[in-house]
Amino acid sequence: MDKVKPRAFRVTSFDVAAEAGVSQSTVSRALAGDPVVSEATRLRVAEAARKLNYFVDNNAARLRTGKTGTLAVVVICRPDEDRKDLNPFTYALLGSICAAASARGYETLVSFQDGPANLSGRYEEQRKADGLIVIGTTQNGPAWDYYRDLGRSSEDGAGMHWVCWGSPYDELEWIRSDNHEGARLATGHLIERGCGKIACIGSLDSLQRQFKERYDGYAERMERAGLEPWLVEIEHGLSREEQGRRAARALLASGRPCDAIFAVCDEIALGALRELTELGIKVPQRIALIGFDGIRASANAMPPLSTVQPDFTAAGDLMVDKLLAAIAGESHEQRRVPVTLVVRESTRRG
DSSP states (O other), X not given: OOOOOOOOOOOOHHHHHHHHTSOHHHHHHHHTTOTTSOHHHHHHHHHHHHHTTOOOOHHHHHHHHSOOSEEEEEEEOOTTOOGGGSOHHHHHHHHHHHHHHHHTTOEEEEEEEXXXXXXXXXXXXXXXXXXXXXXXXXXXXXXXXXXXXHHHHTTTTTXXXXXXXXXXXXXXXXXXXOHHHHXXXXXXHHHHTTOOSEEEEEOSSOSOHHHHHHHHHHHHHXXXXXXXXXXXXXXXXXXXXXXXXXXXXXXXXXXXXXXXXXXXXXXXXXXXXXXHHHTTOOTTTTSEEEOSSOOHHHHTSSSOOBEEEEOHHHHHHHHHHHHHHHHTTOOOOOXXXXXXXXXXXXXXXX
C-alpha cells in the first residue's frame, strides 16, 4: 500500500500571527515596516515568519497598494548601434540608477531602445512600472521626440511620471552634471599648468545640451584669465572617437598655436589623443589634454587622461529620488550632480 504523502499547505500571515501571539493586521504592519509597531513586536513577528518560512506575497501587496515596486529604465541608443559600443558613461550611469533603486526597495526593468520597432514607454499604463527614467544618446532625435510626445499626450504629462538624464529638451524633467563648473575646473587647471593657447573641442548646437554648457564654462574661465576662447567644432553624425580624431586634425591643420585641449567628453578626448599620438604629437609635453565624464577608459589611456568626473552615486540617487518624488506628488528641485577634477598624466607638468 502506497504511503500517503502529507498534503502541502501554504503558510499565511494568520499562521505567523498565531506563532507570534499577535493579530494578523499587526503582522502585516510589522513586515511592512510600519513605525506604529514597536521594535520588540516587529522582531517577534520577524522571528515567527523566519521560523515558519513565511514570505510576503508581493503580488498581493501590489494589488492592495496599486504599485508595482518597479522602476523602468530606458536606454536610448543610436539606430542599429551594437550594445557593446554604447558610451561607457551610459553603462556607469545605468549601474548607479539600478543601485539607487535597489537601495530604496525597488526593482528595475531595463530596456535598450533605438527605433520605431522597439520604442515603447507606456510602462505605467501597462502596470509594468511605477515610473520611468530615460538615459542614453541625444543623437537619436526621433527617440527623444517619441518620449517627449508621450509625456505630453499623457494628460499633459500628469499621468506619466518620468525623469531623464541630459535631455535635449529643457522643458522635460532632466538631471545633468554641473557642466559649467566642471568646465571651469578643467580650464582653470590647464591655465594653472601654464597653458595659454587652449582650444575647446565641442559644439554649440548639438542636441547634447551638456556640450554647450561645458563650452560656456570654458569660455568664461578663459575670458576671466584674459585669454581668447577657441572652439573647434565637432562634425555631427559620427562616433565620438571619430569626432575627436577629426577635430584634432582640423586643429593642427589650422596652423594656430595650441598648447592644450579641453574636450567636452572623454570619448572625444580619447579620439583626439589617438590622432595626436599617431601624428607624433606628444601629450602632455607639446599639447596637454583633458576630457569630461570620468569613464573608466580614460584611466587606461596612454597617457592616462585627466578628466572631470561626476559623482555617479549621487547621479543615481538624484534621478531615483526625483522620480519617486514625482510619483508621490512632491517637489524635488535639485537638478545638478556635483563634479570633481581628476588630474592624470595627460595634463601633468613635465
